[in-house]
Amino acid sequence: MHISKFVLFQSTKNHEYYFHLKAGNGEIILDSEGYTTKASCLNGIASVKENSQNIDRFKLLIAKNEEHYFNLVAGNGEIIGSSETYKSKQGRDNGIQSVKRNAPDAEIIDSTIENNQPEPENEITIIINGRPKVVQEKKLSFIEIIKLAFGSYIENDRTVYTMTYKKAVDKHQGSLVLGEELKIKTGVIINVTSTDKS
Template sequence: MHIECTDCLDLYINMSNAKFEVFVSSRNSQYYFRLKSGNGEIILGSEGYVSKQGCLNGIASVKANAPYDSRYERKDSFQNYTFNLKAINGEIIGRSENYVSSAGRENGITAVKRDAPVARIDDLA
């Protein structure tokens, strides 16, 4: 199999720049994380956490569960496609943005699988 150099470069840029951002909401003072791909696009967001440690534990769970396709719950409605990432116990640990097609959603899942395990954590809180 031959891989174009530009494909390798794109993969490297996405992997090396992917990051989880931890922040506090001014609305409710809870901690949240968002996963950004190498191009800066938000590909996964969290529920609110009361503590920063809880938020960091959520990130660890995303990193552990992201590679497994069985952990993704795909949701469809008219021109609105989303996914939830679930832990092994069925708890939702991340939610996607809205996509206008199922193909777009699958690209989002692929990005989370690729980026989450290697993403760094930026503490903005």
């Protein structure tokens, strides 16, 4: 089974960071703008994962050669990705559906790491609630992840935390509860919610 992926790379010309979104067949279906830091580029990937699920974020355009293409924009209107050009509207629409289908679960390949080896312990980048976080530990507790997500952990009878994750070391996806730990690697996606029962 071919897996879709975001490939993060650095330009040798301007030294900015970019990413491609590749479908399972290796076809590039979305290109990013340039970012000055790797962290902001990872944030752009997280934004694509989120905004690609909202059809209103796709802006339909026509190039100078009369071919069709689209931009994916964030909530503030900023362009976070552009497609190739298509000879037909149907091709463009198929491209949009491919981005919607492939972006949410695409793995992140960081080609700026030599030979794509695991990053040093102080360079593990994970995505919590859509935002990149750099951590040093290869294992995080439930409470440590809560603090990364919200800045603090509230311990009382009214606040209930729920946590799900994808692409962890031992398990592709699952949930975590108080008292448990999660083995992490670059690209792990964690979603945390806080609910007040009062």
